[in-house]
Amino acid sequence: MKRSIFNQKGGVGKTSITCNLAAAFAKAGRKVLVVDLDSQSNSTQYLLGPLAKEVTSTIADFFESTLSFKLFGDSLKQALYKTSFDNLWLIPAERGLSELQQKLEGRYKIFKLRDAIDDLVKDLGFDDVFFDTPPALNFYSMSALMASDRVLIPFDCDAFSGEALLQVMEVIEEVASDHQPDLYAEGVIINHFQAQAKLPLEAIESLRSKGFPVLEPYLSTSIVMRESHAAHMPLVHFRPKHKLSDEFSNLAGHLINH
Numbered sequence: 001m002k003r004s005i006f007n008q009k010g011g012v013g014k015t016s017i018t019c020n021l022a023a024a025f026a027k028a029g030r031k032v033l034v035v036d037l038d039s040q041s042n043s044t045q046y047l048l049g050p051l052a053k054e055v056t057s058t059i060a061d062f063f064e065s066t067l068s069f070k071l072f073g074d075s076l077k078q079a080l081y082k083t084s085f086d087n088l089w090l091i092p093a094e095r096g097l098s099e100l101q102q103k104l105e106g107r108y109k110i111f112k113l114r115d116a117i118d119d120l121v122k123d124l125g126f127d128d129v130f131f132d133t134p135p136a137l138n139f140y141s142m143s144a145l146m147a148s149d150r151v152l153i154p155f156d157c158d159a160f161s162g163e164a165l166l167q168v169m170e171v172i173e174e175v176a177s178d179h180q181p182d183l184y185a186e187g188v189i190i191n192h193f194q195a196q197a198k199l200p201l202e203a204i205e206s207l208r209s210k211g212f213p214v215l216e217p218y219l220s221t222s223i224v225m226r227e228s229h230a231a232h233m234p235l236v237h238f239r240p241k242h243k244l245s246d247e248f249s250n251l252a253g254h255l256i257n258h
Contacts, residue, residue, distance in 0.1 A: 002117065002129040003186065004148040008171075009164035010135035012154040013191040015042040016225055018132040021152075023234030024252035026087035030127040033080075035059065035117070036093035037140040043132040044092035047083045049232030052092065055081065060096040063104055066112045076116045077123075085237060089126070097140065105139050114147035137171060145175045150186035152215075155207070157190065157200035165212065187215035189251070194221055215254065217247045 005018045018034060026032040036043040037059060044052050057079040079091050104110075117129060131144035145151065151172050155165060169185060176183040188207060193200055207214050220243055228238040235245040 001127070001150060002121075002131070002148045003150045003152055004131040004133055004141075004144040005152050005154065006131075006133045006141060006145065006172075007154050007164060007168055008135060008137050008141075012135075012156045013219075014038075014135065014154055015046060015132055016229075017152070017154050017189055017191060017219070018130050019043055019046045020228075020234045020236070020248045021252055021255075022128070022130045023085060023088060024236050024248045025128050025130075025256065026085060027236050027249070028252060028256060029087065030256065031087050031089075031125060033089045033091065033120070033126045033129045035091045035113075035129060035131045035144070037097070037144055038093055038132055038134040039095050039097040040134075041093045041095070044090065044094075046229055046232060046234075047085075047088070047090050048081065048092065051081075051084075055092050055094075058092045058094045058096075060094050060100060062091075062116065063097070063100050063109070063112070066109045067100075067103055067107060076120050080120070080124075085234065101139050110139065110143055110146060113143040117147050142175070145172070145183065146179055148180070149182055150184065152186055153188045154191050155188045155203075156192045157203040162203060162206065165207070169212075185213060186255070187213045189215055190218035192221040193218035215251060217250050219247050219251070220244050 005014045007014060022032045022034045034043055059079060062076055062079055076091060081090050081092060083090055131148060133141040133144045153165060153168050172183060172185050190204060204214060222244045224239055224242055224244055228235050231238055235242060235248060239245055
């Protein structure tokens with residue numbers, strides 16, 4: 001299954017959710033690939049840590065190769081890196097993605113990622129692919145949606161996030177209608193949840209009343225997430241018995257089984 005973690009609003013935890021959910025899938029025995037499509041490269045730093053400095057090929061190299069007739073080695077395999085965590089691989093990003101974007105948009109290369117990922121999944125037998133998308137509707141987030149079967153939408157329980165959610169659903173429906181008929185929103189992931197606060201509960205109830213597919217369990221807010229970032233280690237490995245680790249594991253189990 002190929003999933004995009006997508007929301008046009010920044011600060012909702014896309015990278016944290018992508019990496020920790022992927023790690024939970026991998027720990028459950030799935031062969032998992034994370035594709036970093038954000039020029040900030042946060043997933044790359046999170047999953048590779050100091051080893052990120054040794055990366056020689058990235059997703060940017062792949063996209064750049066599509067602008068010419070040069071072959072990019074063995075397609076995306078040249079940019080594929082095994083993380084230090086069992087069953088978890090990464091295709092890293094870099095700042096150069098920003099410079100490439102305008103050229104790629106002008107050359108209509110929007111389907112190149114989908115085709116290359118399909119080949120990679122077929123050749124190497126990945127069970128799941130997670131796309132960490134930039135906080136904008138641009139060439140890279142659209143490429144991810146085109147390559148995906150499902151979309152997971154992070155939601156952080158404020159009014160602005162609710163407005164952004166409506167826009168995200170419109171984008172998903174448009175992509176499905178025009179290009180990827182099997183694509184749909186698999187669910188809304190509640191992030192930074194505070195059980196004792198009134199606003200999050202009201203926001204979630206509002207989503208449910210409007211028919212949005214809200215997933216459970218919700219992901220609690222915790223300083224341990226920042227600590228795991230600093231340690232370059234997803235929570236299921238960094239603090240496997242922590243409440244938030246259990247929430248990620250349970251959410252992964254729900255998605256795997258359904």
